[in-house]
Amino acid sequence: MELAAGTGQHSAACAAAFPDLNWQPTDGAEAALASIAAWRDAAGLANLAEPALLDVSAPGWGAARAGQDLVLVANLLHLISAAEAKTVLGGIGQALAPGGTAVIYGPFRRQGRLTSEGDIAFDADLRLQDPEIGYKDDTWVIRSASEAGLDLVAVEQMPANNMCFIFRRQG
Numbered sequence: 001m002e003l004a005a006g007t008g009q010h011s012a013a014c015a016a017a018f019p020d021l022n023w024q025p026t027d028g029a030e031a032a033l034a035s036i037a038a039w040r041d042a043a044g045l046a047n048l049a050e051p052a053l054l055d056v057s058a059p060g061w062g063a064a065r066a067g068q069d070l071v072l073v074a075n076l077l078h079l080i081s082a083a084e085a086k087t088v089l090g091g092i093g094q095a096l097a098p099g100g101t102a103v104i105y106g107p108f109r110r111q112g113r114l115t116s117e118g119d120i121a122f123d124a125d126l127r128l129q130d131p132e133i134g135y136k137d138d139t140w141v142i143r144s145a146s147e148a149g150l151d152l153v154a155v156e157q158m159p160a161n162n163m164c165f166i167f168r169r170q171g
């Protein structure tokens, strides 16, 4: 299951890359679903499901979707408050089957620090829009995920100074 799939471009790429997974794209915005559906139609993949509306800042979303083998969320946590991000991580913990994998991608602080000029400017811009949102710290993500029953497997440094966290749901 993919959260906050946006355009759906990643959905099509991931479904093609992992043909043994049934890929369920979701997003909290009704407007995103048409774009995800268009990418789905263009891809023509049997393992890529119709997009579903899903607000992952709403408590209880994870339990309602329990049994997932994998949950991916890219480029969301910096756009929402820490309280909402906790709900996302808690929901992932509830949505995943024991042993399931969580993949969390995006821009983050590293041990409290913003580590590029671009990140400093982007984070400041986000906080100007809404003081509650902005980059989350890598240590906060790992601690919050642990509280949600997710064990850290790996942290990958990605292009454009992004990070990718891989977690496994405790059995």
Ligand SMILES: C[S@@+](CC[C@H](N)C(=O)[O-])C[C@H]1O[C@@H](n2cnc3c(N)ncnc32)[C@H](O)[C@@H]1O
Binding pocket: 003, 004, 005, 006, 007, 010, 027, 028, 029, 032, 054, 055, 056, 057, 058, 073, 074, 075, 076, 079, 080
């Ligand atoms: C920057 S886009 C990221 C899209 C895609 N994951 C990517 O990396 O290109 C952020 C997406 O998060 C979605 N979003 C924001 N808040 C959400 C929420 N509470 N629940 C689900 N989706 C949400 C928006 O509708 C938007 O499509």
